[in-house]
Amino acid sequence: VGAARLLRGVVAIVSPRRLTVIVNTADDEEVHGLHVSPDLDTTVYNLAGVAPRDRGWGIAGDGERLLAALSRFGQPTWFRIGDQDFATHLFRTAELRAGRRLHEVTARIARAFGVRSDVFPMSNDRVRTVVRTPAGDLSFQRYFVQRRARDRVVGIAYRGLDRARPAPGVLAALRRADLVLLPPSNPFTSILPILGVRGVRRALRRRRAPVVAVSPVAAGRAVRGPLGGMLRSRGLAVSPSSLARIYPGLLDGIVIDRSDRRERGPLERLGLAVAVTDIRMNSPARSRAVAEVALGLARDLRP
């Protein structure tokens, strides 16, 4: 959701053709026999302007006829998929089964929705986030959607990540980038998997472009989702300063919330440039404002 909202702000400012989005696929899931890539689809739907305003998934105005019909067969329907959204999964699944690779199928889906930015899956290889809880190991979607992120998180593993190669286009995009934005997504479930793909950290270390993060926490709490508990269980403060420890040596700048302005000093002492604003993006205007601050900070940092 945080990434989607920042994206909407960014494309309101930057020409879509100049934007490349590298997307987490570690929370992909097999649902009703279909390959569902929630983060890829949310990215495409937001860039295409067909995402709903009031929730972080699916297509605005979609129906749920198919899902209701599936429940007739006793199929679990906790993972809600709209009728039009099903078409995306059906197309992707059929194409993957026919031997196409995820980055090719993603490009075709993005093009079909009129998206002019490059949208790359982090990898064509299978990576799966496993959330370890007292109730057992859960896939990200089971943990997050089915069980509403209520389990205590004992640990997080990324199955397959050690063998995952970057999808074609990913490293080149990082090397060519003028700037890199890390959106206010959950680092553990959405960003660290991308950084763990072979060659991604190295491409970022060698880059000349500044890396700027938008903080996913404000006033001692996660802006949304289960990040707070995940930080605490690792002995980290629910504070933007923790990002510097989660992404060691990676960040050049960070956008933090007004409520956290006392963090400016400590962050600057760590060598980070800091911008302070209201980071809650609960309207298109706020998305655009936060994107402007982040892009401005990055621009100032350019060599």
Added chain:
Amino acid sequence: VGAARLLRGVVAIVSPRRLTVIVNTADDEEVHGLHVSPDLDTTVYNLAGVAPRDRGWGIAGDGERLLAALSRFGQPTWFRIGDQDFATHLFRTAELRAGRRLHEVTARIARAFGVRSDVFPMSNDRVRTVVRTPAGDLSFQRYFVQRRARDRVVGIAYRGLDRARPAPGVLAALRRADLVLLPPSNPFTSILPILGVRGVRRALRRRRAPVVAVSPVAAGRAVRGPLGGMLRSRGLAVSPSSLARIYPGLLDGIVIDRSDRRERGPLERLGLAVAVTDIRMNSPARSRAVAEVALGLARDLRP
């Protein structure tokens, strides 16, 4: 369509629990990566009372959101599938991929729709009708739906039929039957594949139950569909008498249309019992009336 209409008439008279339907699967098709079984689904939807009155496929009042969304990806949409209907195909495909067999999945689908009759696919093995035309070999759905049965039919082959074993339940149902009805379906595309499954003809020959067909032709024309041309291309008259040649030694009785009453004599000379009625089932009342005539004829023939 003819089979569906007769079925509706039969279940208005006979307790559903006493009815077993053995269904052609030779026109099954892979569509958008899903296993679609048009005849099985039409049977279930009709027995469940959710089939539309005005067309021979799908679920009444269904939408086509998914299909419209698929066309965005340049996917062919000549094979129309409603949103609820997609759920059936999605469920069947996922179950088959998980190792379940078609007859098991069919039973679950029928049960989910509240159907109390037994619905059996003719076989769990893959059989495919190939329609040979001057434009090349076509799958049945391509010939019938996409190209609207406009190609001249040079021949029909049933790929895989020589190796197809009957699905569990099929032979036992034929052996136990009090009577066997052949609906007014196209013999070449809908009934001969079933008769060609290993053991089916033998089970029918050994049966003690009468076999009664409802004619698919009236007044020198097929009641619907491309049967007329198929008969002529084989040098057969478009007349109920041709059924006796298509199903040699199989029929005990036949229901023919009033317009064909002059065929009664020739058919009786072939040893068939004949009932004459208006065979067009263009209303629930007419479906029931034709079913009553067919069941009555069969009853009279019982040993």
